[in-house]
Amino acid sequence: MNLAKNIHYILLGCLMIFVLGNNTNASDESSPLLLLTDSVKSVDGLIEEWALHTRERLTEEKPDDAVRRLQTNLTGWKIGSANRDENVQFTAARTKGTVHQKVQVVSSDTDGGVVYVLYSVTAADEEEMRTFLAQELKPTYSQIFHSTPQIFTCIKGKFDDKLEEVLPNQLSKLLSSWEAEKKEAVFEKNFYSLSAYSTHFISSLSLPDHEMNVQVGLRKDQRGEGTNFVIGTPLITIEY
Known part of the structure; x- marks a missing residue:
């Protein structure tokens, strides 16, 4: 390495x-991605992918309760099978155009059995990503998380x-x-x-x-x- x-x-x-x-407000977290986008385009960079990643440690509910809540909230999402070998207790995905969202409930062996809710969004089209950020990020975020964990943008x-x-x-x-x-x-x-x-x-x-x-x-x-x-x-x- x-x-x-x-x-x-x-x-x-x-x-x-x-x-x-x-913790921060999800609606504020779209601005760093847009700033990166606009600044890179200003120097003639060709952007091929936009991505958001975040996770929240489960402290307010048990993993099984979190899974049931997500299954109820994420209507229209494709629910996948749990994979105990990889410590994945729940997975759901949704694709609209090039915008792909994924949610997982994952336990971590290295953290003493701590359980996290993971959320990621990727897109290959700028306008689709901008529309998602403006219209869907905040309501989707509130359905997944109890708090507002930091979003990492790439x-x-x-x-x-x-x-x-x-x-x-x-x-x-x-x-x-x-x-x-x-x-x-x-x-x-x-x-x-x-x-x-x-x-x-x-x-x-x-x-x-x-x-x-x-x-x-x-x-x-x-x-x-x-x-x-x-x-x-x-x-x-x-x-x-």
Whole structure:
């Protein structure tokens, strides 16, 4: 496992602590995704996927009660089978156009049997995602969660330029538009990862030496001359 992946998994390990300690309004959480979208488009980035991820630890109800509640609330969703081998007690999915939603009730062996409700949304069309954020996110969110756990937002796509050209151009312009302060960077052959802090984004993640709330991963496209990107706030939660 290379250094960049090590850093990625360390940050993912912080996700549980961060989610449990931060609540916010779901309607406010669409703005970071839209800010990422608009800023990347302004530097000619082609966005191929939009994603939201969050989870809530079950403390107010038993897992079986949560499953029954979700089955009742998520009318029109496709209910899947439980998979005890993977600690999945419930799963439901709904697809509308390119917008795909998924809900799971999952127990964690590493957390002493703690149970979480996981929720994710992905889309491959900007207008469909914008419509979902404006019309469906808040009511769906309230049907799934008791509180309002932090939403992690990510976009992925491609720049036409080579990695060596993206760093001083598109990336530099993005950091400037966010008024972001660079915190950590990893540069390997054909790969660059950056963590930064910007007051333009709502939430932040406290690390031992600093706070961060936006992360950028850039990788040379092995099939062509372009550069693949993944950008997330407050950190990237999808593989890059």
